[in-house]
Amino acid sequence: MARKLEGKIAVITGGSAGIGLGAAKHFVEEGAQVFITGRRQSELDKAVAEIGRNVTAIQADAAKLDDIDRIYEVVKAKAGRIDILFANAGFYEFGTFGEITEExxxxxxxxxxxxxxxxxxxxxxxxxRGSSVILTGSIASIKGYPSFSVYDATKAAIRSFARGWIVDLKGRDIRINVLSPGHTETPGLSVLADETVRNAMKANVPLGRMGTPEDLAKAAVFLASDDSSYITGIELFVDGGVAQF
Structure with a gap:
């Protein structure tokens, strides 16, 4: 059976762990040449070893414009083009309203x-032409969570970007979609929530389990491939149904 991303060039920011790493593995399995980025070289080295083939790691902070330029300079030199961009790098921490700092x-x-x-x-x-851009959103784009209002607002902004950009890029044959995870077992969640909290989160999911990076990766492959060639501007929730009530 033909692989869905055969010969495609993909860039995944925040690709050294969690959802980004899961997507990188599946993109490679589906035939893509993948470039992953991350802030920590040690984590990138582990990810490259885990993926095993057809992957290049670029140490970069996706919040820094000079680093973004360097990412694309490397990809241009090595591959000449990009067919898939998975803009996945993100940050979250608690910030209780009334105590939110500028930092x-x-x-x-x-x-x-x-x-x-x-x-x-x-x-x-x-x-x-025909390329796919995937933005990592969150169920937080439509739901409110305690001490998470700043993060929630960033994900609502990302959803809005997709709507605006598909109009700005009309005629370019570039698709832009948002992939919004629900409660997903990642290293970042383990730091943020202990086992008791994670069990409570799982109990609230209609499908009765937490999501996995593989769940999100399969959806990312769909949005990256020609299977979604007439889909643009959507927010695809991969959340076990938790955002729908």
Whole structure:
């Protein structure tokens, strides 16, 4: 059976762990040449070893514009074009309303909104016709969570970007969609929530389990491939139904 991403060039920001790493594995399995980015070289090295083939790691902070430029310089030199961009790099931490600091606001918006905007804008000259851009959103784009209002707002902004950009890029044959995870077992969630909290989260999911990076990766392959060739501007929830009530 033909692989869905055969010969495609893909860039995944925040690709060294969690959802990004899961997507990188599946993209490679489906035939893509993948470039992953991340801030920590040690984590990138582990990811490359885990993926095993057809992957190049680029140490970069997706919140820094100079780093974004360097990512695309490397990809242009090695591959010449980009067919798939998965803008997945993100940041979250608690920030209780009434106690929110400038540092918390700036750090969250600089990575999740400012960094994502320039990650996509700067890739435009390299995107091939028929290319796919996937933005990592969240169920937080439509739901409110305690002490998470700044993060929630960044994900609502990402959803809005997709709506605006598909109009701005009309005629370019570039698709832009948002992939919004629900409660997903990632290293980041383990740091944020202990086992008791995670069990409570799982009990609230209609499908009765937490999501996995593989669940999100399968959906990312769909949005990256020609299977979704007439789909653009959507927010695809991969959440076990938790955002729908």
């Amino acid at each position: 918390h606001f700036d750090k969250t918006f600089n990575t999740n909104v400012r960094g994502l905007l320039f990650t996509v804008q700067k890739v435009l000259p390299l995107l091939s």
